[in-house]
Amino acid sequence: MQGRSRAIGQDRAGQFKTMITHHPDTNTLTEFAANSLSCAQSIVVATHLDTCELCQQRLAELECIGSALFESAEPVDVDASLFDLVLAKLDEVEEAPAANDANASDLAWTVKQVRQGNLGGLNWRKVTKTLKIADLGAIDGAAEFSLYHIAEGGSIPQHNHSGTETTLVLQGGFSDETGSYHAGDFVTREAGEEHSPAAIAGGDCICLAVLEAPLRFTRWHHRLLSPLLQLRAG
Amino acid sequence: MVDKQGEGARGQSATSAWSVPEGRRTDEWSQCVVRIAEHRDRAAFAKFFAHFAPLIKAFALSGSSLSAAHADELVQEVMLKVWQKAAGFNPEKAAASTWVYTIARNCRTDMFRRLQKFDTQLEAEDVGFELESDEPTMALHASRGAIRVRELLGDLPQDQAQILAKVYMEGKSHSETAAELGLPLGTVKSRVRLAIQKLQVFMEAGSEE
């Protein structure tokens, strides 16, 4: 059984410049598999999955649980007329054009660009000399959802969160009090944890981040910047 | 395509926990979808409908989340997607039951969002991940996983089975599950992890952080 994981690891060795070492935990991936994460969190997990073979495999296995429960359910009678209804629509859907970019919403298009790494066209706002933010909107009104671009040598002011912060490194890397994170790494900070992320030397760092509640900056001279909304306006 | 899968399944030695004999059911439904894709076979579609429509309806009604009328609407939507997307089904990648489960899951999420009038125009597929891997080992394990898990489900302690049902069948988040059952969030999280461990889902011990 272990041989399988090792084999995949070997197949993929060298495909990424840095090995992904931080992954969504089992609970997060299970909620993703069952479609119960918030939209914004789903996007962050899906973007991690785009480049993480290990989590792709784990997801396939977690979807098997959903599938097994689905198949073990007590069937509920379906009226025979329903099949006729569906049958009557088969030709209709046959001719319907497949969904494509033309009828996707703006947000769906933006999400696709982010997942494909096309970040240039986003609406970047300069916040400090070394920090730019592209706001992806408060999806479903429940989360702050943004991209952070920290220039080489730059950092984000020390802050803590009143809610969970989920971050995915897209390019470069950052380090904070807990360690160093590189492209592909998925990092969760629970409410109340303080940190001040700084871009790792060697290039700019771009991250995708979801905040369940606005950041609170802890250093007095950054108070003016808090909450995040004001930070953006500055 | 189908023959090739059968051959692969027979060629696999039964040493790992997941290498259970290929169930006829899975083969049968995968063949159904392939016939729908390649021959637009309405008889195969009817057979697939007869088996899966009542399961989709059960899924829709789990946790009384949708009305009977909406459940019927969901059955229609899912079965039309089966017809439309059959060509994209790869029997070497997943079991047909897992494939239809993921379609039903996404359709239900989109229906929830429509009914709750979320203003964000995103569909489940936009924020989801569809496995594209053609790794034969991964595909074989995936196609057997559902069968193996189904066998082990019956042995789960009631408290863990109940939570898995809330999480997967009702599509509740861990927090919603905790609130509904009057349990601390940490208890829900650990029961989910214990259940997953018992179902021997993860191949690699220590993949956990």
Ligand SMILES: [Zn+2]
């Ligand atoms: Zn991962």
